[in-house]
Amino acid sequence: MIGGGPTGLSAVLVLGRAKLNVLLIDNNDPRNKVTNESHGFITNNSLSSFTIREKAKNDLLKYSNIQLISDNVADISDQRSFFISETLKNKLETKRIILATGLKETIPNVKGLESVYGNLFFIALFVMVGS
Structure with a gap:
């Protein structure tokens, strides 16, 4: 697995629980590092992205087949x-x-926007599937 964000960490957990040998390679530079708190993520509401990643990594360390x-x-x-x-x-x-x-x-080229990115301003990514 290349990438240790929520998707990569979740996939590693599922594969590890399925008894597969899994290696996660992550550079510890998450896309959402500017986000002070995550919201709407069950059991992790109001936690920082770094706290959520550390909790997930601690879960993964329980499996000897995950590196x-x-x-x-x-x-x-x-x-x-x-x-x-x-x-x-x-x-x-x-x-x-x-x-x-x-x-x-x-980030759009709007004066002052970068200084509030991750605190008062966020970029939402949406993907539509189907017609």
């Missing part, structure tokens, strides 16, 4: 029956790769 590393993936190469992921620190061989790297917002 967490802090690193950046620089390259992935397909070797037909496996992949090689080159990080800044390692070369890793895996059978499968899941990318859960999130999106990056573009």
